Amino acid sequence: MSVYANLFSPIRIGTMTAKNRLLMSAMSINFGVDIDGRVTDQLIQYFVARARGGVGMMLVGGGAVHPTGLELPDLPTLWDDGCIASLKKMVAAVKPFDTRFGVQLMHGGRQSYHDHTVAPSAIPAPAVVKGSPRELTIPEIKEMISSFGDAARRCRDAGFDFIEIHAAHGYLINQFLSPNANHRTDEYGGSFENRSRFCLEVFRDIQQKVGPEYPVGVRINGRDYIDEGFDIEEAIRLALLLETGGAAYLHVSAGVYGSTELTIPSMYTEQGCFIHLAKAIKDKVSIPIIAVGRIKTPDLAERVIREGKADAVALGRSLLADPEFPNKAGTGDLDRIRPCIGCCLGCIHAVLALEPGGCVVNPKVGREYLLNNRDRTLNPQKIVVVGGGPAGMAAARAAVEAGHRTILCEESGKLGGLMRIAATPPGRGEVGDIVNHLINELERLKIKVMLNTALNERLLGDEDPDVVVLATGSQPEVPIIKGLFKTAMHLCTVTDVLDGRSPTGGRIIILGGGQAGMVMADYLAEQGKTVALLNRRPHFAEEMSSNDRFYLRERLKRDNVTLYKKTTIAQVLDDGVRFSSNGETVVLENYDTIIIAETMAPVRDAKNLLKNSRARVMIIGDAKQPRNLMLGLSEAEEIIQTL
Ligand SMILES: Cc1cc2nc3c(=O)[nH]c(=O)nc-3n(C[C@H](O)[C@H](O)[C@H](O)COP(=O)(O)O)c2cc1C
Numbered sequence: 001m002s003v004y005a006n007l008f009s010p011i012r013i014g015t016m017t018a019k020n021r022l023l024m025s026a027m028s029i030n031f032g033v034d035i036d037g038r039v040t041d042q043l044i045q046y047f048v049a050r051a052r053g054g055v056g057m058m059l060v061g062g063g064a065v066h067p068t069g070l071e072l073p074d075l076p077t078l079w080d081d082g083c084i085a086s087l088k089k090m091v092a093a094v095k096p097f098d099t100r101f102g103v104q105l106m107h108g109g110r111q112s113y114h115d116h117t118v119a120p121s122a123i124p125a126p127a128v129v130k131g132s133p134r135e136l137t138i139p140e141i142k143e144m145i146s147s148f149g150d151a152a153r154r155c156r157d158a159g160f161d162f163i164e165i166h167a168a169h170g171y172l173i174n175q176f177l178s179p180n181a182n183h184r185t186d187e188y189g190g191s192f193e194n195r196s197r198f199c200l201e202v203f204r205d206i207q208q209k210v211g212p213e214y215p216v217g218v219r220i221n222g223r224d225y226i227d228e229g230f231d232i233e234e235a236i237r238l239a240l241l242l243e244t245g246g247a248a249y250l251h252v253s254a255g256v257y258g259s260t261e262l263t264i265p266s267m268y269t270e271q272g273c274f275i276h277l278a279k280a281i282k283d284k285v286s287i288p289i290i291a292v293g294r295i296k297t298p299d300l301a302e303r304v305i306r307e308g309k310a311d312a313v314a315l316g317r318s319l320l321a322d323p324e325f326p327n328k329a330g331t332g333d334l335d336r337i338r339p340c341i342g343c344c345l346g347c348i349h350a351v352l353a354l355e356p357g358g359c360v361v362n363p364k365v366g367r368e369y370l371l372n373n374r375d376r377t378l379n380p381q382k383i384v385v386v387g388g389g390p391a392g393m394a395a396a397r398a399a400v401e402a403g404h405r406t407i408l409c410e411e412s413g414k415l416g417g418l419m420r421i422a423a424t425p426p427g428r429g430e431v432g433d434i435v436n437h438l439i440n441e442l443e444r445l446k447i448k449v450m451l452n453t454a455l456n457e458r459l460l461g462d463e464d465p466d467v468v469v470l471a472t473g474s475q476p477e478v479p480i481i482k483g484l485f486k487t488a489m490h491l492c493t494v495t496d497v498l499d500g501r502s503p504t505g506g507r508i509i510i511l512g513g514g515q516a517g518m519v520m521a522d523y524l525a526e527q528g529k530t531v532a533l534l535n536r537r538p539h540f541a542e543e544m545s546s547n548d549r550f551y552l553r554e555r556l557k558r559d560n561v562t563l564y565k566k567t568t569i570a571q572v573l574d575d576g577v578r579f580s581s582n583g584e585t586v587v588l589e590n591y592d593t594i595i596i597a598e599t600m601a602p603v604r605d606a607k608n609l610l611k612n613s614r615a616r617v618m619i620i621g622d623a624k625q626p627r628n629l630m631l632g633l634s635e636a637e638e639i640i641q642t643l
């Protein structure tokens, strides 16, 4: 029996029984459909991988019930019977894995990506989506209600086990519920009874069309976390009405576009951040309650259920990062779970930019259909990986798993490269989880790791590799600025400071407003130091996901931090800097330290040693071009596949 006895016990939801209490929550992943929104093999294999990974229940995200409600361009469309055939194929592919498979029905309302949005009232969404929606007429409201029921019937006919109504996250149903979005004065606006009418009529229409025995759950917000938003008191009232109406379960989430507490929170947010909302509802109803929100570890998931805070737990991003999470949790193989690091970059940031969803730590997301049948290599080679950062470690792991003889050498005494020190600033610790995971993988696969070993002639001679993978990373580039090398201030780089190699004084100037400079500012400000940060660009930390950056910007709203943007430096002084910001001249004085946190330059010195070697040289990650982790990891896996 699993150590997680509660998590891995079956659960009855309406007429359906799931083998365990883990649900893969709906995620609008924005890939895997054809031009008409019909499901393709790409989406099918994405779900097959997760079902194979052992999850008890699983939801297709973003099932669009009406053309006006398509949230993102590449989501399954359910508004005509033409969708049924490809959905049937998907259900059949998942069937062997004993995972209860459902569809989440949604209408994006004013949060849909296109420019002909509709909503209860003509009020623009508070964030992300631009433009104002058109107010729905009463006949149109009836049409929308009916479109939910029709879509549900199609999903049932395709063979899905259950349906979830998306009444959360600021989409159409939530817009009706929330006074913030609903200013109607007819029977669909005003009082709680009127605002909840749309949701309840949707539920009834679905029930009529799929029958009372078919499990229909509802995802609701416990709180919108926005002014005049839907709140826990009304969420409880709605929960009671839905229970009476016959809902099979309630799934309690939170937030809308533009909330202070975001629906898809980054690593800065406490794990399990919405559990208290699930518990508040569970205390009042007796149908199963599902909790969600950075429930990242099997320990926390088990505790939620054991302590009676919810009956099941939904995992979103953890199942992007590792589809095998449930199987590994079940067997207690916790070190093998590849952790989601809460960066929000490959997943929600990508889809909101209308790109296909992915995952920074799992380059296979969306590529399952290409990779599934890949075998071990027929042509095993001797590979030396140079550099023990994430890209190097991922390359070594992929190479050994493919059957190549592989060693990894790392010049310093530690594995992890820049990612290890990137985990140092406040709130960034989860970045280190992926480093630890990769280190565990090297140990598990018994890969020979040589620390304090740079690539050298002797090593090359001894190993005589067929392939050398250079994953030697990058380092901060020191810009040429008048006065910089003559200043009396202590001059150092962001990596010197985070690695503990360079102490700083109490009054610090940071040059660079990207992620490195901003987290550096947070790190120093937290120690009570005074920080002025100069950003040449008009925006700060542009390379971060907006969800992650949101929290960092909030943290930096403090008296001891001043951020300047659109800066041009005239001169570095003995104790400060003269520069212009937004066209105005500023002179900073009485500073003691200046930290460089601007561009990064690739490190490829080892390449020179390979000029006379017979080895094929492959350069990956930051050594190729400094970028984000996702590209480094995917390059690592890709180049191994080319061998
Ligand atoms: C790429 C992406 C798309 C999402 N799309 C949906 C969606 O269509 N419907 C929904 O209810 N939630 C959606 N979510 C929210 C997740 O279902 C989940 O509530 C959220 O990610 C928090 O859970 P987690 O911390 O386990 O990821 C999405 C999340 C991500 C990352």
Ligand code: SF4
Pocket (backbone or CB within 6 Å): 317, 318, 320, 321, 339, 340, 341, 342, 343, 344, 345, 346, 347, 348, 358, 359, 360, 361, 362
């Ligand atoms: S991209 Fe980042 S937040 Fe999204 S699933 Fe992957 S690790 Fe998690």
